[in-house]
Amino acid sequence: MExxxxxxxxxxxxxxxxxxxxxxxxxxxxxxxxxxxxxxxxVEEGSEFDRYLVRKTH
Amino acid sequence: xxxxxxxxxxxGGTTVANRIQRLLAREIEQGQVQLEVVDRDGIHAYQPGxxxxxxxxxxxxxxxxxxxxxxxxxIRLVKAEVEKIDPAGKxxxxxxxxxxxxxxxxxxxxxVLHPELSPGFxxxxxxxxxxxNALRLRDALRQFSGGKIVVTVAGMPYKCPVAPLEVTFMxxxxxxxxxxREKSEIHxxxxxxxxxxxxxxxxxxxxxxxxxxxQTHTPFNVQKIDAAAKxxxxxxxxxxDYDLLVGIPPHRGADLLGASGLGDKGNWVPTDKFxxxxxxxxxxxxLGDATNIxxxxxxxxxxxxxxxxxxxxxxxxxxxxxxxxxxxxxxxWIMTGLAQATYxxxxxxxxxHPPAPSFAHYWNKMVYNRVYWDMTARAMF
Numbered sequence: 001m002e003x004x005x006x007x008x009x010x011x012x013x014x015x016x017x018x019x020x021x022x023x024x025x026x027x028x029x030x031x032x033x034x035x036x037x038x039x040x041x042x043v044e045e046g047s048e049f050d051r052y053l054v055r056k057t058h
Numbered sequence: 059x060x061x062x063x064x065x066x067x068x069x070g071g072t073t074v075a076n077r078i079q080r081l082l083a084r085e086i087e088q089g090q091v092q093l094e095v096v097d098r099d100g101i102h103a104y105q106p107g108x109x110x111x112x113x114x115x116x117x118x119x120x121x122x123x124x125x126x127x128x129x130x131x132x133i134r135l136v137k138a139e140v141e142k143i144d145p146a147g148k149x150x151x152x153x154x155x156x157x158x159x160x161x162x163x164x165x166x167x168x169x170v171l172h173p174e175l176s177p178g179f180x181x182x183x184x185x186x187x188x189x190x191n192a193l194r195l196r197d198a199l200r201q202f203s204g205g206k207i208v209v210t211v212a213g214m215p216y217k218c219p220v221a222p223l224e225v226t227f228m229x230x231x232x233x234x235x236x237x238x239r240e241k242s243e244i245h246x247x248x249x250x251x252x253x254x255x256x257x258x259x260x261x262x263x264x265x266x267x268x269x270x271x272x273q274t275h276t277p278f279n280v281q282k283i284d285a286a287a288k289x290x291x292x293x294x295x296x297x298x299d300y301d302l303l304v305g306i307p308p309h310r311g312a313d314l315l316g317a318s319g320l321g322d323k324g325n326w327v328p329t330d331k332f333x334x335x336x337x338x339x340x341x342x343x344x345l346g347d348a349t350n351i352x353x354x355x356x357x358x359x360x361x362x363x364x365x366x367x368x369x370x371x372x373x374x375x376x377x378x379x380x381x382x383x384x385x386x387x388x389x390x391w392i393m394t395g396l397a398q399a400t401y402x403x404x405x406x407x408x409x410x411h412p413p414a415p416s417f418a419h420y421w422n423k424m425v426y427n428r429v430y431w432d433m434t435a436r437a438m439f
Contacts, residue, residue, distance in 0.1 A: 002214075002215070002352050004214045004249045004250065004279065005213075005214035005215045005324070008213055008214060008308070009322075009323040009324045010323060022257060023257070024252070024257050027251070028250060028251045028252070028277075031251055031277075032250065032251055032277045035277060035294040035295075036277075036279065036293050036294055037293075
């Protein structure tokens with residue numbers, strides 16, 4: 001949810017970091033980033049939350 | 059004398075002012091504290107009523123009251139547009155140049171609709187997030203004789219996250235009642251890969267949609283709307299044509315927050331999710347839609363946050379450290395038809411589990427629509 005809001009507010013080229021403890025995010029974030037044509041730079045899985053770094057490409 | 063200024067006369071600003079009044083009644087009466095609400099027009103809107111107006115469940119005039127009637131008589135109402143907040147000088151600058159100094163400030167400026175940020179939205183989409191558009195949609199539905207209805211969300215974040223679900227279920231019921239459902243299609247699009255943000259709620263809503271023949275398209279982020287061709291184009295490459303489009307317009311925080319150096323890129327104020335203090339500022343609290351907290355932008359959020367902010371303000375006035383914390387409480391009814399509803403109740407640690415839709419929950423919501431003014435705005439509880 002917050003990732004999409006952040007992507008909409010940032011300029012192309014910006015990198016957005018998402019911290020999520022939501023299990024569904026492991027599937028949803030990579031799926032959406034690919035579908036929308038952005039770039040998933042990094043995923044770090046953690047015990048309390050996962051960290052995703054997404055670059056807005058357009 | 060301490061000056062407490064509440065900026066904004068919506069649900070958050072009104073209820074927090076009335077709560078502060080109750081906690082500091084003696085100090086206000088003795089002139090040690092002055093409590094003011096600064097509001098653009100002095101009209102208080104009950105925004106959840108707009109969806110009700112679309113389906114003839116409330117009349118337009120039932121969604122607004124004079125702010126002055128809702129505030130305790132000891133609270134001063136200043137009707138003015140604020141141009142800038144000066145956090146260093148602790149004052150507001152009003153349009154026209156007048157200044158309002160404060161010792162403690164509560165920002166409750168809500169969210170602002172920006173249909174122009176979504177290409178084609180203003181020309182091509184109906185909406186129900188303000189009264190004029192709700193009335194226009196009501197009238198369009200009265201003329202509707204069947205066809206393809208698409209419900210979409212043109213920007214994140216948006217207020218009342220359940221509203222797209224509600225309008226979809228209500229449309230389905232409305233068309234059935236008029237014998238138009240078989241001549242119609244209802245399509246629901248949502249920006250993330252499920253029909254609602256909260257994981258425990260999405261499957262329940264998806265099931266209701268499937269049962270009712272509502273087609274879902276996720277993830278779907280609006281790229282542009284072609285009003286002439288009646289086409290909705292998604293960022294992910296899908297295109298949907300429509301006869302009637304009902305969209306949620308993009309939202310931003312109030313411009314003055316960006317102009318005052320208090321907002322992020324979307325003009326939302328970085329806010330501590332527990333204390334509700336504006337980050338990096340002193341004497342400024344934020345509640346309701348204006349915060350950047352990753353929680354529903356909803357009236358009930360503002361109402362629960364107001365309890366925390368009022369207690370914190372009272373503590374600061376009395377010179378004791380504020381101890382109240384906002385734990386992320388939210389309570390929202392979800393209309394699942396014209397005369398049935400469920401609800402979600404949750405906080406930061408406990409996700410919601412909506413009960414089966416029923417007439418009783420719907421009835422509670424309808425009662426709430428009427429008692430809102432006393433119970434919530436005047437902070438009866």
